[in-house]
Every structure is written in structure tokens, then in C-alpha cells.
Amino acid sequence: MSKVFHLGVSTEQLQGARLAILPGAPERVEKIAHCLDRAEHLASQREFCVYRAEIEGRPVVVCSTGIGGPSTSIAIEELAQMGIKTFMRVGTTGAIQPKVKVGDLIISQASVRLDGASHHFAPGSYPAASDFYATQALVEAAKQLELKAHVGITASSDTFYPGQERYDTYSGRVLPEWQGSLKQWQQLGVLNYEMESATLFTQCAALGLQAGCVAGVLVNRGGGEFPDSASIAQAEERAIATVIAASKRLVLGSTHK
Numbered sequence: 001m002s003k004v005f006h007l008g009v010s011t012e013q014l015q016g017a018r019l020a021i022l023p024g025a026p027e028r029v030e031k032i033a034h035c036l037d038r039a040e041h042l043a044s045q046r047e048f049c050v051y052r053a054e055i056e057g058r059p060v061v062v063c064s065t066g067i068g069g070p071s072t073s074i075a076i077e078e079l080a081q082m083g084i085k086t087f088m089r090v091g092t093t094g095a096i097q098p099k100v101k102v103g104d105l106i107i108s109q110a111s112v113r114l115d116g117a118s119h120h121f122a123p124g125s126y127p128a129a130s131d132f133y134a135t136q137a138l139v140e141a142a143k144q145l146e147l148k149a150h151v152g153i154t155a156s157s158d159t160f161y162p163g164q165e166r167y168d169t170y171s172g173r174v175l176p177e178w179q180g181s182l183k184q185w186q187q188l189g190v191l192n193y194e195m196e197s198a199t200l201f202t203q204c205a206a207l208g209l210q211a212g213c214v215a216g217v218l219v220n221r222g223g224g225e226f227p228d229s230a231s232i233a234q235a236e237e238r239a240i241a242t243v244i245a246a247s248k249r250l251v252l253g254s255t256h257k
Ligand SMILES: O=P(O)(O)O[C@H]1O[C@H](CO)[C@@H](O)[C@H]1O
Pocket: 023, 024, 025, 066, 067, 068, 090, 091, 092, 093, 160, 193, 194, 195, 196
């Protein structure tokens, strides 16, 4: 019963699970797992907290990725080694289009590759595209839950501050490469910023795996507002409800790999 290096769990412990729900934050794993049946904590190492649980009697995994591409790529690789084929990211995000409100959901159809890790799996000309069926399941789940969801392109950055063109920082500046980038993405119809989907989509597509991503909107960068804790909790809860409903559709349906 050998255990994978970073996640610290074995194939046997996953009991044949083929789908994983991937929040960024380790503290969200327990919360998600306890919304499912028969949740069992398997391991916690570094940023990776792993639970096995069940949806409609089928085993699934809930595993945190940590922030950003490098740790996300490790979680995907080690879960794939243990038989996971479908990777459903659930996270939080900052919107950049005025029509997107705090508390809405963003379902990423594809991502701008502002990361480094995705370039270790496929050249820059390769698209960071979600799996059609995983995305469709997320869209249908949000509709079923009567939640406002925007479907489109996400900018997925390795950094929270310069790569998302934030000036309220220690230095107060960003490199020329990023100056005006927020406006450029807005003009190109990009909906939001987050930090893992470019790696997730590129790695999974390149390896023949299935990936989807839903995020709750914490802030709209245009409005400059920072939400209160109730709004943050609501955005998280909506994204979690959606990823669980979508995962149920996938494990019960025929489009799950
Ligand atoms: O809420 P999570 O999933 O961590 O997602 C977002 O929040 C973190 C930044 O605060 C990044 O990981 C970003 O992608």
C-alpha cells in the first residue's frame, strides 16, 4: 500500500474513486466532504488535505490544491496516478466585468495562461480549455440551484498582486508587462482573475483527463469594494453547492470519464 509522495494517500484508500473535487484552500476540504456521504479524512500534508467521501454511493475524493499552478499540478498528477479522471475545481475569484456581481458564480470555459506551470505540460499555443461535459454539468447545476452563473474566459495568474495588476501593495508598482493588462483583459471579454485554472485545464487536456472550474465572486475589481465576511461565505457556499451538484450529475451520467 504505497502512498504518493505529496498527498500521502494510497490508491487503495481512494476505493476506486474517479472524480475529485478540488478547492484551493485546505480548510474548505472538510466543509465540502461533510456535505457528502461517509466522509473520511485520509491525510493532511503541506497544502494538501485529502478526504474520501461518497456521492450516491460512488466514491469521490476532495483534495485541496493550495494556491497556484505548481501545487495544483502536483495534486492533479498524484490523483491521476491513483485513478482520478475528472477534476472539478471550486474556488473564489475577483471579477473584472461590471455585469458580474459579488456572490455570482463564474464557470470558466477556458483560461488565459498567465501561469508558469501549464507551460511544463504543453506549449503556449495550446489552449487552456475546460472539458465540455464537466463545464456543461456545472452550468446545469447552477441552473438547477437557481444561481446566477457567468460562463466564459478566465485570466489565471501565478500571482495575486502584480499579475492581477494590483497597485495597493508594498511597492505600489507593477512591471510594464502588467501595466494596463486588467483593462486589456476586460476589453477582450475576460470575466475574472483566479490562480489555478490555467494549469488545471492545460494539464488535464494534455493528459486526456476531464476538468471543470467554478468560482464564487468575492470582489469586483471595477467597483473596488471588498466584501464583508457574509458575502464571502455566501460566494463560497454557492460555489460548493454547484460543484457538488455538478459532480453528482457526472458520477451518475455517461459523460464522466
Ligand atoms: O479560493 P481559491 O480556490 O484558493 O482561489 C482563489 O483564491 C486564492 C487567492 O486568494 C487563489 O488560489 C485563487 O485562485
